[in-house]
Amino acid sequence: MQPKTNTLVLVVDxxxxxxRLVRVNLERAxxxxxxxxxxxxxxxxxxxxxxxxxxxxxTMPGLDGFTLTRRIRxxxxxxxxxxTAIGEQSQKVKGxxxxxxxxxxxxxxxxxxxARLRALLRRTQAGSSGEEAHSLDAGDLKIDFVRxxxxxxxxxxxxxxxxxxxxxxxxxNAGKVIPNADLLSKVWGPEYRDESGYLWVYIRALRQKIxxxxxxxxxxxxxxxxGYRLQVPKSETxx
Amino acid sequence: MQPKTNTLVLVVDxxxxxxRLVRVNLERAxxxxxxxxxxxxxxxxxxxxxxxxxxxxxTMPGLDGFTLTRRIRxxxxxxxxxxTAIGEQSQKVKGxxxxxxxxxxxxxxxxxxxARLRALLRRTQAGSSGEEAHSLDAGDLKIDFVRxxxxxxxxxxxxxxxxxxxxxxxxxNAGKVIPNADLLSKVWGPEYRDESGYLWVYIRALRQKIxxxxxxxxxxxxxxxxGYRLQVPKSETxx
DNA sequence: CGTGCCCTTAAGAAAGCCTTAAGATGAGTC
DNA sequence: GACTCATCTTAAGGCTTTCTTAAGGGCACG
Numbered sequence: 137m138q139p140k141t142n143t144l145v146l147v148v149d150x151x152x153x154x155x156r157l158v159r160v161n162l163e164r165a166x167x168x169x170x171x172x173x174x175x176x177x178x179x180x181x182x183x184x185x186x187x188x189x190x191x192x193x194x195t196m197p198g199l200d201g202f203t204l205t206r207r208i209r210x211x212x213x214x215x216x217x218x219x220t221a222i223g224e225q226s227q228k229v230k231g232x233x234x235x236x237x238x239x240x241x242x243x244x245x246x247x248x249x250x251a252r253l254r255a256l257l258r259r260t261q262a263g264s265s266g267e268e269a270h271s272l273d274a275g276d277l278k279i280d281f282v283r284x285x286x287x288x289x290x291x292x293x294x295x296x297x298x299x300x301x302x303x304x305x306x307x308x309n310a311g312k313v314i315p316n317a318d319l320l321s322k323v324w325g326p327e328y329r330d331e332s333g334y335l336w337v338y339i340r341a342l343r344q345k346i347x348x349x350x351x352x353x354x355x356x357x358x359x360x361x362x363g364y365r366l367q368v369p370k371s372e373t374x375x
Numbered sequence: 376m377q378p379k380t381n382t383l384v385l386v387v388d389x390x391x392x393x394x395r396l397v398r399v400n401l402e403r404a405x406x407x408x409x410x411x412x413x414x415x416x417x418x419x420x421x422x423x424x425x426x427x428x429x430x431x432x433x434t435m436p437g438l439d440g441f442t443l444t445r446r447i448r449x450x451x452x453x454x455x456x457x458x459t460a461i462g463e464q465s466q467k468v469k470g471x472x473x474x475x476x477x478x479x480x481x482x483x484x485x486x487x488x489x490a491r492l493r494a495l496l497r498r499t500q501a502g503s504s505g506e507e508a509h510s511l512d513a514g515d516l517k518i519d520f521v522r523x524x525x526x527x528x529x530x531x532x533x534x535x536x537x538x539x540x541x542x543x544x545x546x547x548n549a550g551k552v553i554p555n556a557d558l559l560s561k562v563w564g565p566e567y568r569d570e571s572g573y574l575w576v577y578i579r580a581l582r583q584k585i586x587x588x589x590x591x592x593x594x595x596x597x598x599x600x601x602g603y604r605l606q607v608p609k610s611e612t613x614x
Numbered sequence: 615c616g617t618g619c620c621c622t623t624a625a626g627a628a629a630g631c632c633t634t635a636a637g638a639t640g641a642g643t644c
Numbered sequence: 645g646a647c648t649c650a651t652c653t654t655a656a657g658g659c660t661t662t663c664t665t666a667a668g669g670g671c672a673c674g
Binding site for chain 2: 621
């Protein structure tokens with residue numbers, strides 16, 4: 137697929153030679169590139185022009201790659217690739233744990249970076265294997281899965297990680313009834329299959345935040361004895 | 376139905392003892408098994424013979440289980456079960472996040488692996504290749520199995536879990552007579568095989584809700600001495 | 615008549631769901 | 645390392661719905 141819209145990649149590294157190397161290679165591969173040489177500048181860039189993917193070095197003065205990953209994850213689920221120096225082996229796990237999507241060890245092959253970037257973008261953009269929607273629009277309730285943002289009546293809603301996960305499960309099967317055990321298994325893990333109490337607490341929390349009248353649910357409907365369902369008035373899951 | 380096609384499971388672990396242990400148990404349970412001892416080999420195997428499910432170890436040299444999961448998810452939505460060492464507690468959540476379906480902590484009970492595998496396959500296979508209809512449309516009576524909704528004359532009908540289960544059994548064999556013992560066994564469990572009283576009570580409840588004239592049943596017909604049958608006028612079972 | 619099967623009814627027991635709140639946990643900050 | 649804050653976990657009470665159980669009535673068939 138051609139770049140109908142250019143794909144913007146933000147590259148962050150304190151080493152200007154690497155910055156240039158990556159830029160050249162990515163641009164030759166058809167990407168548009170923004171660069172930043174430290175964490176603070178990266179966040180500013182991120183706000184100014186939200187990129188479609190981020191490549192960042194782990195070891196940087198000031199905000200390091202891990203912290204930066206975490207910060208970005210607070211506001212976006214954009215694909216992130218970490219560049220780790222060799223020997224930082226143990227840290228790669230940490231990187232993935234806190235939300236990075238992939239990593240490369242330096243020195244790295246620029247072509248491999250391009251390949252991984254493409255693979256990531258394919259997954260997140262087209263939803264390659266699954267056909268998961270990127271957003272959901274149900275009357276007062278809007279969910280942007282890419283940015284991890286939820287809006288209720290035009291106002292942004294602040295959800296905790298667990299709340300978001302739960303809502304996401306509901307939203308990705310909008311209209312269908314999801315058995316309690318499935319929700320518990322997907323959000324908390326298979327061994328929580330029978331812990332319905334967790335659901336009650338978190339369903340309530342969600343209702344408080346995204347229901348016009350929390351004690352008279354319009355969106356999050358319980359199907360007693362079975363599970364929950366996210367009601368969508370008429371419409372559709374966006375592009 | 377017989378194993379028209381054997382279910383193929385790809386098992387990936389760098390420990391050959393575990394590989395053998397799992398292979399033996401899965402084969403005894405009727406699965407066909409492919410194995411690989413590292414990530415790269417696994418991907419090659421995957422391409423050569425796409426399996427119906429994947430079991431993989433998290434900690435492996437080279438491509439670890441997480442990365443492998445992600446790679447596989449880029450091209451397929453097969454069920455994936457992760458094997459995590461004890462103490463990798465925090466990572467299990469990540470495993471589910473990136474697309475695994477279940478996990479077991481080592482040391483694990485081979486029987487449990489088989490059980491979880493079956494559960495996963497039941498869910499995914501039934502959905503895709505599914506033989507079961509998604510809806511039933513019989514004159515005044517409409518059933519949407521996905522949304523778990525029943526309509527009678529355009530009005531939504533509220534059913535209790537047990538009522539729904541019973542109606543579902545009838546509807547999925549619409550037109551055919553189902554023996555009492557079968558219904559009891561499917562809805563309440565095998566040990567209720569002889570408790571016809573339950574049926575009478577719940578059949579009546581259903582008739583009250585979905586029959587034009589409950590005392591003159593048109594849909595739920597009893598076949599004295601055998602069982603019950605859901606009558607469909609000319610009838611279609613939807614897509 | 616008497617027996618077996620099915621229908622109807624209703625009341626106590628049980629389960630499911632909602633709500634609340636307090637303690638534990640963990641990440642971020644200084 | 646101690647402090648702070650948000651989040652998660654856990655437990656308990658109340659309310660509503662659903663399930664279970666038992667008993668009585670009709671109807672057909674011998």
